[in-house]
Amino acid sequence: MGSLLFIPVIFFFLPLASSISYTEFIYPNFVASNIKFADNGGAFLFSRNKTYKAAIVNPLAKEGSFYFCVTHVPSNTIIWSANRNDPVSSTGNVNISSKGISITDRDGNLRWSTPQLQSAVYALRLTEIGNLVLLDRSNVSLWESFHYPTDTIVVGQSFPVGTVLLSSISSSDLSSSNYSFSVAASDAMLEWYGQIYWKLSMDPNAFINSNAVVEYMILNATGLYLLAHNSSVVVIEVVLPHSDFRIAKLESTGQFTVKSFSSAGWTQEFIGPVDSCQIPFFCGQVGLCNEDSATNSPSCSCPSSFHTVPPSLGGWGCKPIDHSIVLASPCNSSRGGEEIKSAAFSYLSLGYGIEYFAIDFSEPARYGENIPSCQALCSKECSCLGIFYGNTSGSCYMIKDRFGSIRQSSSFVNDLLGYVKVQVGSTPPRFNGEEKHNFPLAALILLPISGFLILLTLYFLWWRRRLFLKRIQIKLGNVSSRASVELDAFFIPGLPRRFSLEELAAATDNFKVQIGSGGFGSVFKGILPDKTVVAVKKITNLGIEGKKEFCTEIAVIGNIHHTNLVKLKGFCAQARERLLVYEYMNRGSLDRTLFGNGPALEWQERYDIAVGTARGLSYLHRGCEHKIIHCDVKPENILLHDSSQAKISDFGLSKLLAPEQSGLFTTMRGTRGYLAPEWLTNSAISEKTDVYSYGMVLLEVVSGRKNCTTRSHDHSLDGSDSSGCQSSSSTGLGLVYFPLFALEMHEQGKYLELADPRLEGRVTYEEVKKLVCIALCCVQEEPALRPSMDTVVSMLEGGIPLSQPRNESLNFLRFYGRRFTEASTIEEGNRNGSVIYSPTNALPSCMSGSNYFFSYMSSQQVSGPR
Known part of the structure; x- marks a missing residue:
């Protein structure tokens, strides 16, 4: 007081x-x-x-x-x-x-x-x-x-x-000014006159942890x-x-x-x-922004048929070279105090190979249109100032109210055609030296004749070009293959760089150094002319379904950017060749580092890999515009870069689902040892199948060995056979189904028994317990009991308390462990020549529905492309 x-x-x-x-x-x-x-x-x-x-x-x-x-x-x-x-x-x-x-x-x-x-x-x-x-x-x-x-x-x-x-x-x-930053329910974004041009989630340094509603x-x-949720998420x-x-x-x-x-x-x-050319008005109205690779800085110029507006005239950007036409104005605007009357509009072409920022954040006004109908649609709306037309897809994008800068496309196959809406001025300006002359009579006679001759010449050149292309197609054996020709010109907005086959052959020294292989082909190391090291996947045995998968991978990966997902840098679709160009991961795949004979991964490295993989899957499930289910999460598809940064590969070959389709999945995919039980029960396949596979990978990260292995492995477990696996009579090797062993050690609280022995005590009880509990939560038989990948990330990072798995939902591991031993014994007998093994004659009559053990299937039968 x-x-x-x-x-x-x-x-x-x-x-x-x-x-x-x-x-x-x-x-x-x-x-x-x-x-x-x-x-x-x-x-x-x-x-x-x-x-x-x-x-x-x-x-x-x-x-x-x-x-x-x-x-x-x-x-x-x-x-x-x-x-x-x-x-x-x-x-x-x-x-x-x-x-x-x-x-x-x-x-x-x-x-x-x-x-x-x-x-x-x-x-x-x-x-x-x-x-x-x-x-x-x-x-x-x-x-x-x-x-x-x-x-x-x-x-x-x-x-x-x-x-x-x-x-x-x-x-x-x-x-x-006209740039704004705001936070919405799911993201933060930048806008120019209400048009989005950047989102926080697009940045590789931004990690998406949840799909909760932002506050x-x-x-x-x-x-x-x-x-979200009062700062709790x-x-x-x-x-x-x-x-x-x-x-x-x-x-x-x-x-x-x-x-x-x-x-x-x-x-x-x-x-x-980061890229200044993504800023809507960086080069002014209709200004062309170009990235200068030498200086790593953008420069501005004007498209053909345009020239720079002098600052003395109060403008910024580009206007038509032809002084008799002016750029169309939006609704209710005027020029020189006189309202521009609605008149017949025309369109100036900006050419191929350009991009416009708003197209990445908007849907076309119409699909399946041709250029004249797209222009007619724009002419009917006074707010429309130009169009961008997808030549392959027939997509018609209208640019309304404001026309910003354009940029040179980074993709060689960008088939967007841009057009700026213009009007004929009522009194075209005259410049010094210009005088009005009477039109010569000779010109009135000669011009129509000249025009006819020009048209005749153009038709002849077009006919020659068509004949030449047909001969090329005959040489390639593609005369009747319309689908193949269409695929060579395949276009999706945001498509990455297109390489020629000659470029990739030179980069890989004619595909000399193979660094991996999988169901759809082999992967080669390459070096581009700018010294960038890349991984080139050469896809083989491409059937009709394979073409669809190839196009899907380009569409998905080309538009996804996350620090824990391998970036697709480009592709090649030439003749019958299909190749994908990825960023090069210098430490190879996780399986080579984890199961190889080199130095053991330290615990912190393993933990970082677990977190990075979880973040990547979380982004696929929740952060993308469409839900993406990987369907083949395994160490071979987790690649490592410097400092054990983990990046998930091959997710573009998975199904791309809309939310209402998440329960529809007809083709079995995955790899033996990582397949969730619902694959074999006709149950709905969801993102929880990836969670199961991630849990299996996490157990291997903890132990440093394959989940299905023998005790004779170089860094195997010591002690008695507590897993329930029996020894093969032919070899005497102790067989271990590690997920079952992990469950038993979890029940007994003996978590350090599960850690890779090569760590030699450089890991604590609590550290192992955390990862094992999360892994067992992920591999529960009932998908609804498994956590989402968002939740897994939060548990790993300590954002939410550690969950405990339900033992009754893990009892199926005891059955799997027993069947693993039986299947391994039969396979060993086959190798000794005693019986020809097949999934049919090895399947007991009692194993149906959820009891069907996935290890009976070969990885070639159920594995997707790698």
């Missing part, structure tokens, strides 16, 4: 000492202007430790450009501004009253104010995290600057769904997070190096950045999009 009695004394004397800066609190009837606080750089209020200041600043350094801002003092960075779109002169005032904050110009006209408040203001406080807060007498917040962000958020600031950041024109002009975004000392995270102070900002360039500040200055930690 003593402080409450003392405060009114300060209340009366504050206006008399207005040139003095205050700490943390200011009270009503306070007036500040730049002139009064010029000696303090316009600052009149500091936070408790002077980390932030409230000041009237003039970043443009000219009269009439003063803003009321909150500034981070050590870095002199503005984090919030009140009147960003309505600056005042140096004589403008910031007023603190019982009604809130207001800004007036020199004549007393209101330029900005806080909204109407529920009660009278008692104090204005500047917190140590940069939040400007209006308080009532009960210390209840009436208004906070954190609730009205401009272009920046800071550590400790919550950014809820529906809140928007607007970029500034420049560092000196704080007025809001808000926060920035803290460890990274950037999208959270991380939906998307960007992990960053530890820093006590960092900001996230929507830059004037249209890029979203995260930067940390220290005594050494600013360090940029995150930027999206």
